[in-house]
Amino acid sequence: MTDATGRTKARETETDPERVSTTTPSGIEVPEVVTAVMTGRPDLEDPGQYPFTRGIFANGYRGRLWTFRQYSGFGSGEETNERYRFLLKRGQTGLSVALDLPTQCGYDPDDPIARAEVGKVGVSLSNLAEMEILFDGIDLGGISTSFTINGTAAIIYAMYLATADKKGVARDKLTGTIQNDILKEYVARGTWIFPVRPSMRLIADTVLYSNDETPRFNPISIAGAHVRDAGVTAADEIAYTLANGLAYVDELTRRGGDVNRFAQRLSFFFYV
Structure with missing residues (x-):
C-alpha cells in the first residue's frame, strides 16, 4: 500500500x-x-x-x-497452567506448549508403555478436561498459542477449539500455530503414528478445516530445525523442508484446496 x-x-x-x-x-x-x-x-x-x-x-x-513466548510445559495441566500464568504476568505475550512423549505419540498416560514418560519433557494432555485445566483463567482470544505437536496435532487442535468454544471465544479470534508437520517426523524425528498416506490425508483435513474455522490460526509449521538436528547441513535443511512444503501443497491442491487461500497460512521453522 x-x-x-x-x-x-x-x-x-x-x-x-x-x-x-x-x-x-x-x-x-x-x-x-x-x-x-x-x-x-x-x-x-x-x-x-x-x-x-x-x-x-x-x-x-x-x-x-514479535511474540514473546517461552517453550514450556511439564507435569499436569494444573502445574503448567500455573507456569503459564507466571510467564504472562511477567510480560510474555504468547504461549508455546511443550507436550510429553505419550501425548505426542498418542498413548494414554496409564498405558504401561508410556507410564514412565508421563509429564516429562512436556505437559500430559490426553483429554479435553486436561486442556480446559491447562488454559483455565487464560484469555484465548487475547494471546497466540503454539503447539509443538505432529502425530496427534489434529486431536490437540480439536481440543483447543472445544476449549475456546466453552470459554465463549469466537474461533475467528484464535491465533497461534500447530506444528502438524508429519513428513519431518518420518525424515528426522520419529513421533509419527500412521503410515504416510493416511497421515497426509489428516494433515490436509486439518489445514482445510482450519482455513474455514480459524482463519487467523496457522494449521501447519513446516520445520527444518529437526532435520538439521538429525545431522544434515544448512543447505540440506532448506532443501528437505521446502520439499516437504511442496508435498503438502500438492496434497492440498489435489484435495481441492485453493492455493491462494491455504498458502497464506503455511508457516516455516528454520534454524538461523
Missing part, C-alpha cells in the same frame, strides 16, 4: 508510540520506513510489499514486536 508520493505506508503501529525510537544513540533521525528509492536501489522492493524480501510489515518491529 503506497501514498500519493509513491512511498510505502507504514502499518498502523501496535506498539506504544512512546517506546518507538526515532533516532540513533548519536541523535541521527531514523525514518519510520526506508523505501527502495531512499536506499538508492530502486530495483529493490519496498518493505511490507510483495514478494516481501524486506519483511512482511512496512515498519517491521518498530510497529509490531
